[in-house]
Amino acid sequence: MAAGAIRFALLLLGWAAMTGGADLVLGALAAAAATWCSLLLAPPGPHRVRPGALALLVLRFPWQALRAGTEVARLALDPRRTPTPGEVTWAPRLPPGPARDAFLAYASLLPGTLPAGAGRDGSVVIHALVAGPDIAAAMTAEEARFARAIGADG
Numbered sequence: 001m002a003a004g005a006i007r008f009a010l011l012l013l014g015w016a017a018m019t020g021g022a023d024l025v026l027g028a029l030a031a032a033a034a035t036w037c038s039l040l041l042a043p044p045g046p047h048r049v050r051p052g053a054l055a056l057l058v059l060r061f062p063w064q065a066l067r068a069g070t071e072v073a074r075l076a077l078d079p080r081r082t083p084t085p086g087e088v089t090w091a092p093r094l095p096p097g098p099a100r101d102a103f104l105a106y107a108s109l110l111p112g113t114l115p116a117g118a119g120r121d122g123s124v125v126i127h128a129l130v131a132g133p134d135i136a137a138a139m140t141a142e143e144a145r146f147a148r149a150i151g152a153d154g
Contacts, residue, residue, distance in 0.1 A: 003044035008035040045098065047151040054149040061109075068111040072129060086131030087116065089123045090139045096122075099152045103143055113139070 011034050015027035075083045094100040104115040104124065113135060116127040128135045147153040 004035055004039055007038055008032060011035060047099065050149055050151055053145070057145055057149040060145075065110055068113075072111045075129060083129050084131055085127070085129050088126045088128050088131050088133075088135045089119050090126050090136045091123050092143060093140070094143060094147060094152060099147070099150060102150070103146045106146060107139065107142060 008031050011031035012027055075081055108115055112129045114127045116125045119125050
């Protein structure tokens, strides 16, 4: 029941933000219908989001994206630096499923690395602008932060 209340509140907040608070009765009806549909299509899972860890992850993301984007720009604009693109095989700790898919979608937003598919042994292939062993270590550390934020770390 708590998941439904949270979804309803967030949807109603989104309605109010988009309409400037106009016609909240219609917004409540739309939010209720959207909540009902979302609970049918994506029922609550076993994980409980940890607000503090999620806030740290969200606040860390812009800095991380800016840092990675700056490094990618340096590689692209400095003729003395040559990128060494390639594929890195990485072994995720999250089991296959929605939590891993959400992490891979999150990781794909960061410049310089892109989850590019599944390996034969259950690993994930990461396409990196600068391939190296530190890519796998960085993915593991980021996965741990993400798992902690969504409550999937045990």
